[in-house]
Amino acid sequence: MSEDSSVTRATAIRVVVVDDHPVFRLGMAALLGSLPGVEVVGQAADEAEAVAVVAGAAVDVVLMDLHLGEDSGIEATRRIVHDDPAVRVLVITMQEDDESVVAALRAGARGYLLKGASPEEIERALRAVANDEVILGPKIAARALSTVTAGRSAVRVPFPDLTAREREVLDLVARGYDNPTIARRLVLSPKTVRNVVANVLTKIGAADRSAAIVAARDQGLGCAPE
Template sequence: MTGPIRVAIVDDHPVFRLGMTGLLGSLPGVVVVGQAADAAEARALVTADVDVVLMDLHLGGDSGIEVTRDLVRAHRGLAVLVITMSDDEEAVVAAVRCGARGYLLKTAGPDAVERAIRAVANGEMILGPQVAARAMSTLVSGRTAVRVPFPELSAREREVLDLVARGHDNAAIARRLVLSPKTVRNHVTTILTKLSVSSRPTLIVRAREGGLGGMEASEEMGPA
């Protein structure tokens, strides 16, 4: 590509954003256009002028997977480079399926970050060495990477949804996850909205169709 690479940084940790801004600002031909701490800020920040988005997968209560999908759909040609602490195969598969062009761990060195940014800006697909090693191990062992159910949800929201699908009420979910009932209730409301489902019974059916819930005995279901 011609001209500087315009990069937006999306991460809920301010120290990481500041450090990455300093690193990228020292690279020739790279310009940081702004930072975002959550999904709403990311959607407002990223415009057609942005070339690369550095995306964390966990944005507080928001899902970087969902934000990646929305940004890629909204801006043709946008390159999303996931940079996160999670190296599990499910997260990699979900990120790629939602349109990410690269996947790095936050332990990557400055040279690796620079190479990845320039690669995805030029339309290449890139995985960090540790991520690539895990992917190769999966291929060599003959295992099939597991599809992440409901990638638009955060990891915590999927955990809550799994327990909802098992028939637990909000109080039981709160005890299991060591959360307040209000927090669980908020998670359930968010899940209903994200999945465009209007009721808890319908949500349970949808979750079980997606592979969540297992065979655990049901408890009395409480209100969402």
């Protein structure tokens, strides 16, 4: 191995790609692997696999989707950053709502891109995050800037650590619906709803479903007319 190639490998940004869609995941890994000074060291399709892959390798940046089948990219981000604060997470997702952006950043993400981003935008964001910068995609940043320049007060979001889906489920729980009913209304599997409810109870510190209903209604959920 030449001296130049040794230096390149030693200074390469080591990346893990996390996405439950294999075509997108493989394509992203191929794109990143073609960039100079970038080495893809792992891939994962769900939360548990992502945490295990990152724990088993020296990783600089994780590219993270927010929807991992029945798992949450928000929770995966939280666990990864908690286990190793030196790892930088760059979210790349279809979700562009403000609640998802806030939840991702609160969980420890350092960047947020939409899946429509160009290869150049992805490369720029990857290198920025690896350099310990915080970066938002153009569409996300433009909306944030618009909010600031318009002088509007930020809308208070109940339970900001929850994802949009988790908040939606909690709202239905607060309305008194059981898991099978929630599953039918949201077109989700009962197992998915059960997992989401369990995650919500943990995140909001509720001991049981009844406590969650009280906390949710106290924050204004489950009260608005449908």
